Amino acid sequence: MKRLSLLAACAALFIGGAASAALPVGATAPDIVTKAARGGKMFDFALKSALKKGPVVLYFFPAAFTSGCTVEAHAFAEAAAEFQKNGATLIGLTGGNVERIAEFSKSECRDKFPVGAATPAVVSGYNVSLAAKAGWTDRTSYVIAPNGKIIYVLSQMSPAGHVEGTLDAVRKYKLAHK
Structure with missing residues (x-):
C-alpha cells in the first residue's frame, strides 16, 4: 500500500511538472518582436500589433524541415483560411535552424501563414525550451486573446491535436465575443 502511494505521488509530481x-x-503572454517570413519574404512580426486585429494562434515547433514539424505546418496551412475566417492571426515560431524559416514558410507553410525565429528571450518567456536539444523549442501551441491573456495551451511533442485544439479555442472565443 505504501509503495502504491509513493508511486502515485511520483506520478502526480511528474505529470504536474510536465503540465506546468x-x-x-x-497568464499574460510575453511580448514578441522578431523576424518572420511568409511566402519566403522576411518581415518584422510584433505580437502587440497582431493582437490589435484579434486573437493570435502562436505555435512553437522544434525545427523547420523535421518530420513532425512538416506535418504540423501542412495541417496549419490547410486550416489557415478557417483561422482567418474566425479573426485569428496564425504564426509559428522555432528556435531550431532559424536560417531556413523563409524557405519553410514557402514550401511547408505553403505561403498561408508566417513562421519566425524564437529568440532566446521568447523561448524563456514562453517556457518552451526543448530539453533534448539546446536552443530548440518544444511543440507548444497557444491562443492569445486580444487583451494579451492566454486562453488555450497545448504542449505535447506529437503534432496531433494542435490545429484542432487551437481552432476550437478560436471559434469559442469568437462566439463569446460577438
Whole structure:
C-alpha cells in the first residue's frame, strides 16, 4: 500500500511538472518582436500589433524541415483560411535552424501563414525550451486573446491535436465575443 502511494505521488509530481512547463491559461503572454517570413519574404512580426486585429494562434515547433514539424505546418496551412475566417492571426515560431524559416514558410507553410525565429528571450518567456536539444523549442501551441491573456495551451511533442485544439479555442472565443 505504501509503495502504491509513493508511486502515485511520483506520478502526480511528474505529470504536474510536465503540465506546468508551458505558460498556463490566464497568464499574460510575453511580448514578441522578431523576424518572420511568409511566402519566403522576411518581415518584422510584433505580437502587440497582431493582437490589435484579434486573437493570435502562436505555435512553437522544434525545427523547420523535421518530420513532425512538416506535418504540423501542412495541417496549419490547410486550416489557415478557417483561422482567418474566425479573426485569428496564425504564426509559428522555432528556435531550431532559424536560417531556413523563409524557405519553410514557402514550401511547408505553403505561403498561408508566417513562421519566425524564437529568440532566446521568447523561448524563456514562453517556457518552451526543448530539453533534448539546446536552443530548440518544444511543440507548444497557444491562443492569445486580444487583451494579451492566454486562453488555450497545448504542449505535447506529437503534432496531433494542435490545429484542432487551437481552432476550437478560436471559434469559442469568437462566439463569446460577438
